[in-house]
Amino acid sequence: MNTNLNVTNSNVQTNRDIIYNRAKIWQIALFVLNNTATNVTMVLMGFYAFFTQNVLGLSAIIVGTIATTMRIWDAVTDPIIGFLLDKTNTKFGKFRPFMLIGNIIMFLSIFAIFHTPLDYSVAQKYNYTTIWYVIFIIGYTFQTCVTKGAQAALTNDPGQRPIFSLFDSIYNAILFSLATFIITTVMAPKYPKKLIDPDLWKDVSLMFMIVSFVLTILAIIGIWQKDRTEFFGLGKNNVKIKFKDYIDILKNNRPIQMLTIAASTDKLALVAVRAGMVYFFANILLNSSLQGKYSLYATVPTLLASFVGVGWARKVGIKKAFVVSTWISLLMLFLLIATAPILAKPTWGTSVLILLILMALQSAAASLAGNIVIPMIADCSDYETYRTGRFIPGMMGTLFSFVDKVISSFSTFIVGAAIAWAGYGNTKIVPNTPVNNKMTLAIYFIIWGLPIIGHIASIIAMKFYILDAQMMEKIKKAIHERKQVGSEA
Template identity: 55%
Template sequence: MELYNRSKPHKIALFVLNNSATNIPMFLTFYYMYYTQNILGLSAVVVGMIAMTMRLFDGITDPIIGYFIDKTDGKFGKFRPFMVAGNIIIVICLLGIFNTPISFSTTAKYIWTTSFYTIYILGYTFQTACTKGGQVIITNDPKQRPLFSIFDTIYNTIIFTGGIYLLMSIIAPKFDKGLLNPNLWTSVSIGVAILSMLCTTLAVIGIWEKDRSEFFGVKKNENLKFKDYVEILKNNRPIQMLTIAASTDKLAGSTMKGVAVYIFANLLMSSKLQGDYSALTGIPITIMGILGLMWARKKGLKTSFVVTTWLGLICTAILYYLGKTGASTIVFLVFMFMQQGFAAVSTPIVIPMIADVTDYEIYRTGRFIPGMMGTLFSFVDKLISSLGTAIVGFALAYAGVSKQIIQPNMFVSDKFNNTILFVYCIIPIFGYIASLIAMKFYSLDKNKMVEIQEYINKSKLKDKVVEMDDAEDYSETIESPILTAVGEK
């Protein structure tokens, strides 16, 4: 019996599109506050608080959905039903949010957008829980797991950098008033819906072969209870530390993305520059991410995460200094590019690290619970990262612009510029520091993961021997060298 369960690289590439299927809609939600404030005329502070509340609700639903995923093992597998159902919900809700009737009253707009946002979160949790849990059955080979992040980096670069260029430089100029035209958001939401459904279909094809009982771990978990979440969070140190590191990094990323439009449109005075910059840096950032993740296949996931987090922190500190001193736009963009390149390694590498802590749970207790592990991670992660939208909303209020339309390519005020720069740089720096401290107590390095996979493999062989004994007398077989070795730990 081979030590590792492997998949063909193209199957991994297809399954990673499940993450893309949720990231494409996520790209659109980055403009949720912009849309509700500047198209619908809603308060940035109120919308920010609503978004934070919905993010907390998102975290609460995670453990519930993860529990039912681990209880599922039907004709269509464990993950595929949740992937499809989640995507249908996502698509319907985004179309509802970004096509809110302008004629509605202010109160009706709040109710309409909040209702769809709430349901959207359920669909998003359905599908993202499968991304975290499904990768565990795709492969457990330490050299293959970083492939998930490599493909994810490529896809995310296309989505986020290509998406910005497409929106700012191609789509927006075709509409009168650009981003302030409601018809633009109707067109974009329809395009997002089509692409998300296509990615989900391909992801289902990618996981189809492995979404079967024989790949679901060492033993069945018929007696799972919700209280098991407490025991896991209390005693599984790696998931504690990974959750702190990833959630604070995500908080950093969400605040940066939340004010990026103002960095270009009101600090650098060119909203079109954001699209041009994204187009110019998209491929180089992808190359940096791929090279970093290929390096991770040799050095291990933990080492790669720590190194690129340090480099990201340094670049962000330099960005703040450059912004405060009024350095040239070119120099500012160079360090922005470097920071995003390091983030292209540290951010996607978290997902295969979730697979590692899931395997550690098997090593620790014998339980194969990818749904619960992935959604437990998401629960704590979202509690912390939910602050991102609220921080942006309060920052705009502090700058005195929460109830007004912020015109692009115009100077607002020094206070506004300083506030946006603080949110874009200083808050992420605190996030990076928290991540580095957490990694000091994260034990799953390269060598530890080899030990864990060897243990899991031996456990599976032992279970097969027990099944053979129950069916028939296999005494001669048990005396064979391979099974004797299995009995040794």
């Protein structure tokens, strides 16, 4: 019979023989804002190519090459900064300095990019924006590595970790639904040159980064009480770690291996789908404007899936929730492929509506699986503590990010290759005009075929992912017993 017993320290709770480090709901709700704060910056940097080309007058090809290079730089910085995070333990904590310093770096760099002097020469503009982009990536990695790493200290209760995904889904739905709307619909019309007005981007960058900074401060408050050595793994910070420990983790931590395979293949597909959906609405449904409405309405089932799915994950375990939601999404994808030739008829209003509903339901199931990946990284970090005694959440999270970014970076190449195969590699694809049958197949492959491949890889990987609810209970108990021995020694 399971019993819950409150003890003197309100931060912990016993379950059978395990003492869980539990967080208050408000602490989880606030800490999740760390991820939202960095997503605010990514919304802005999503306009980097548009700003540099249409406001600064730079070449789209060169800017695209710079952006791709920065993604590689982003991956390279991950393991380095993750290692530094695990080596850090100050009076201000392990995680809070990285959150604050990272956001300040991003604040300065984004402000600088969107305030690039217009009287600079073309070469100066390239150099100026690229240097600040490099600096931005450093700050971004500083703060994002905490999102994945600090969860292991925030709570180790398997019933609480999925709550992160719930708040994250809500915050991101609000952010991504409103951010572009505010920039393009609310603010841009107020400026003489609309979206290409330099003053617009100066004001947008300042406003958004103030929001990001405030969210970071709230997230720091959320992790404040848990950013202490007693909540780090075995409750001590004297475990020696070396950079070469990454090799040992890659070789011997099977859960992070399998989770990385599962998440990165799904991420590759997700990035490709975002690009492919533009062609789906513009060249199959022949209605580009419909995509914005669909994206808005599709957030409803996504949020509902998060509410229901997270509550279910707290009962059955994160692994099972990930596998089942992936299976649901996979079956829905096969259903979409089977029905698309019948339903994807621009002149059939009802059939298109049915198709979009099916797509929204599939997306909701896929998003649930994607959203609970971050709590699973915390489980992998606990497994590393169980396996070696090392508390290295920074290295675990950034190792995951490094592989994830490298694999998902191939999505752009795959999309380009599919379009080239269809015969449109060097042809302008006019919106709201039909395309040939090969291009139709290429679009279907991008938006549905790639996710199927990613889901199959995920399901196979999860066969070798041992961190189910029972194993996590065993790990938490073992860590607790070792902490007790250490405290008595």
